[in-house]
Amino acid sequence: MIAFLIKRLFHALLVMFVISVIAFAIQDNLGDPIQQMVGQSVPESERAQLREELGLNDPFLVQYLRFAINAAQLDFGYSYIFNQPTTEVIARHLPATLELVASATFLIILLSVPIGVYSAIKPRAWLSRFFMGVSIVGISIPVFLTAIVLIQIFAIGVSWTPFPADTAWGAWLNDLVTTEGGMPAYGRGDPVHVIGTWYTNFASPRGLLYLVLPAISLASIMLPLFIRLIRAEMLEVLQSDYIKFARAKGLPLSRIYFLHALKNTMLPVITVGGVQIGTLVAYTILTETVFQWPGMGLMFLDAIERSDIPLIVTYLMIVGLIFVITNTVVDLIYGLVNPTVKLTGKPA
Amino acid sequence: MSLLDVNHLDVRFALRNGDIQALRDVSFSLDRGERLGIVGESGAGKSVAAFSLLNLISKPGYIAGGSIRFDGQELIGQSERALRHIRGHRISMIFQDPMMTLNPVLSIGDQMVECLKAHRRISTHEARGIALHKLVQVQIPSPEARLDQYPHELSGGMRQRVIIAIALLLDPDIIIADEPTTALDVTIQAEIMALLLSLCEKHNVGLILITHDLGVVSQVTQRMLVMYAGRVIEEGPTREIINDPQHPYTQGLMNALPQMATPGSRLNQIPGSMPSLDNLPDGCAFHPRCHFAMRSDGQRRQACYEHVPGFVTSGNCRVACHMVSEMLGYERIPAEETTS
Numbered sequence: 001m002i003a004f005l006i007k008r009l010f011h012a013l014l015v016m017f018v019i020s021v022i023a024f025a026i027q028d029n030l031g032d033p034i035q036q037m038v039g040q041s042v043p044e045s046e047r048a049q050l051r052e053e054l055g056l057n058d059p060f061l062v063q064y065l066r067f068a069i070n071a072a073q074l075d076f077g078y079s080y081i082f083n084q085p086t087t088e089v090i091a092r093h094l095p096a097t098l099e100l101v102a103s104a105t106f107l108i109i110l111l112s113v114p115i116g117v118y119s120a121i122k123p124r125a126w127l128s129r130f131f132m133g134v135s136i137v138g139i140s141i142p143v144f145l146t147a148i149v150l151i152q153i154f155a156i157g158v159s160w161t162p163f164p165a166d167t168a169w170g171a172w173l174n175d176l177v178t179t180e181g182g183m184p185a186y187g188r189g190d191p192v193h194v195i196g197t198w199y200t201n202f203a204s205p206r207g208l209l210y211l212v213l214p215a216i217s218l219a220s221i222m223l224p225l226f227i228r229l230i231r232a233e234m235l236e237v238l239q240s241d242y243i244k245f246a247r248a249k250g251l252p253l254s255r256i257y258f259l260h261a262l263k264n265t266m267l268p269v270i271t272v273g274g275v276q277i278g279t280l281v282a283y284t285i286l287t288e289t290v291f292q293w294p295g296m297g298l299m300f301l302d303a304i305e306r307s308d309i310p311l312i313v314t315y316l317m318i319v320g321l322i323f324v325i326t327n328t329v330v331d332l333i334y335g336l337v338n339p340t341v342k343l344t345g346k347p348a
Numbered sequence: 349m350s351l352l353d354v355n356h357l358d359v360r361f362a363l364r365n366g367d368i369q370a371l372r373d374v375s376f377s378l379d380r381g382e383r384l385g386i387v388g389e390s391g392a393g394k395s396v397a398a399f400s401l402l403n404l405i406s407k408p409g410y411i412a413g414g415s416i417r418f419d420g421q422e423l424i425g426q427s428e429r430a431l432r433h434i435r436g437h438r439i440s441m442i443f444q445d446p447m448m449t450l451n452p453v454l455s456i457g458d459q460m461v462e463c464l465k466a467h468r469r470i471s472t473h474e475a476r477g478i479a480l481h482k483l484v485q486v487q488i489p490s491p492e493a494r495l496d497q498y499p500h501e502l503s504g505g506m507r508q509r510v511i512i513a514i515a516l517l518l519d520p521d522i523i524i525a526d527e528p529t530t531a532l533d534v535t536i537q538a539e540i541m542a543l544l545l546s547l548c549e550k551h552n553v554g555l556i557l558i559t560h561d562l563g564v565v566s567q568v569t570q571r572m573l574v575m576y577a578g579r580v581i582e583e584g585p586t587r588e589i590i591n592d593p594q595h596p597y598t599q600g601l602m603n604a605l606p607q608m609a610t611p612g613s614r615l616n617q618i619p620g621s622m623p624s625l626d627n628l629p630d631g632c633a634f635h636p637r638c639h640f641a642m643r644s645d646g647q648r649r650q651a652c653y654e655h656v657p658g659f660v661t662s663g664n665c666r667v668a669c670h671m672v673s674e675m676l677g678y679e680r681i682p683a684e685e686t687t688s
């Protein structure tokens with residue numbers, strides 16, 4: 001276990017180093033911070049002096065080292081927009097994003113496992129074919145389209161009467177395509193304060209309601225992929241000898257499917273899926289923009305628009321860190337589920 | 349009546365361009381405690397025959413006809429539920445590759461206990477007791493420790509011992525072993541085979557042993573079947589068939605054994621190879637490889653080319669061959685069904 005953690009820590013440091021170099025290179029090449037800091041009227045001589053003071057004329061390596069040393073102390077400088085340490089800005093936006101990602105992850109797991117398993121067990125059932133059809137379409141629909149359609153149907157509402165309203169069946173069909181709308185689709189509502197910068201949507205029914213549409217549209221990015229992945233893995237596992245042997249032992253089908261097959265199916269799914277969940281953090285940029293969800297994604301777009309370079313760099317570093325953490329957690333879970341991996345370091 | 353009676357079993361695989369018939373008119377029986385060997389070259393249908401007994405043929409395969417009577421009860425057409433009660437309980441199986449047969453993510457103990465619990469109302473504690481007892485019977489070193497180990501912690505030979513223990517868990521009437529030692533090291537093949545034999549003898553368990561190894565068949569089994577292209581072509585007491593094979597194919601198998609060749613010369617392989625099931629020749633499926641199908645004067649022997657041979661009795665054996673029926677002075681006996 002210790003050996004495993006040390007190894008992972010080393011990996012993590014390596015990954016963070018690479019990300020920091022990239023982030024720093026971006027910082028070095030993206031726009032002119034002086035231009036952002038001072039007004040138009042400031043003369044060139046003053047700008048040059050400011051540049052010198054900020055160390056912007058130092059050699060690349062010196063600048064990087066200064067950056068890295070500060071970064072290690074979680075000091076990424078001040079955000080131009082907010083005029084606050086960037087870490088504080090991030091800390092304020094992080095909970096909204098994490099809650100959104102957590103909700104989307106929850107939805108993905110809740111839906112993909114049963115659907116994937118069902119369509120592997122009954123590949124010929126019409127419901128399986130329906131799920132497979134929808135998922136293949138789903139993979140190719142861009143997230144903002146999903147989001148806009150969701151908003152139209154559930155937030156704005158649809159009043160559409162394509163069928164003759166004076167007949168009973170027409171009225172019924174019209175009713176069917178008409179939706180009320182009214183689901184919140186803008187911002188977080190008023191989340192409940194938990195601790196520090198953490199305000200949560202999980203604590204009240206109203207808060208949860210605000211999460212529904214953004215979480216669904218974020219989940220919709222990965223859901224088809226997960227369903228197909230689980231289905232494919234499960235189909236393969238069901239072909240294996242040990243499943244045949246389990247049947248030859250006379251075990252009930254439920255045990256064969258949900259213990260023998262599912263456990264083996266989930267091993268590769270955990271590895272692939274865990275990485276995908278990590279990337280969800282990056283995908284929040286689109287979702288948060290459409291729903292004006294005040295998380296890191298929205299903040300990041302803002303930062304880009306206004307060349308808030310320290311904030312951009314901090315965002316990249318934090319997202320990288322989240323990525324590294326999720327991967328480590330995924331590996332830990334994998335090791336706990338898979339008996340052939342020994343985390344304990346004891347000889348097998 | 350025997351414990352197991354298989355009659356005219358017809359198994360097909362539904363493929364895109366029509367069915368292929370993997371078993372044609374397969375009949376055999378097994379008495380209580382009897383050991384039956386099934387031999388034949390790869391693709392002859394041995395495994396299909398074994399798996400169809402418990403209706404476990406893999407997907408496009410289905411039983412198209414025939415009857416399987418076990419202990420007075422017809423198995424074909426039984427519900428999954430009824431079959432489940434027989435699988436692992438009254439008829440259990442041992443597979444070819446012990447590396448693939450056990451579930452890699454479940455402990456040995458769990459995989460044994462679940463089998464007992466599927467068929468008996470007992471506590472986990474009791475079940476573990478029985479499991480341990482069976483592990484002792486298969487002579488696995490430090491059996492208690494094995495219960496909590498996972499398959500990857502055991503060698504192939506040990507895993508096959510565990511699988512034999514699982515097959516014996518519920519004191520079945522019959523064990524079907526499909527090439528139980530093929531995947532193992534040569535050095536432990538004999539050991540595992542001897543273990544299986546002694547346990548079957550001791551507990552009076554019937555054994556259907558599928559193998560390529562005629563030596564094993566003659567040591568272990570009392571009766572044997574020879575299969576070729578989905579049919580049984582010779583059947584009878586193992587001793588008689590080994591000592592005096594009647595069918596030219598069986599004779600060829602015996603001659604192909606290394607000990608039959610003069611030292612230093614080439615092995616006596618049967619020329620040609622078994623036809624694929626979707627492209628069987630007319631008449632006797634073996635005729636393209638059979639010396640008898642061609643007369644000494646270069647003329648074809650029409651029967652071999654046109655008619656599927658029916659069984660004739662020779663001593664205590666049944667043989668499906670035109671040559672044998674001619675030698676024994678039978679009129680040509682038509683097979684019960686002819687190939688389409």
Ligand SMILES: Nc1ncnc2c1ncn2[C@@H]1O[C@H](COP(=O)(O)OP(=O)(O)OP(=O)(O)O)[C@@H](O)[C@H]1O
Nearest residue numbers: 361370389390391392393394395396397406407625
């Ligand atoms: N899943 C399947 N799909 C289609 N055809 C199959 C399938 N399984 C078996 N067959 C057909 O059945 C025939 C017999 O296969 P089987 O596995 O019983 O051979 P075998 O005698 O056990 O050979 P081996 O000694 O190699 O194990 C094969 O030649 C093949 O044509």
Ligand SMILES: [Mg+2]
Nearest residue numbers: 394395396526
């Ligand atoms: Mg086989």
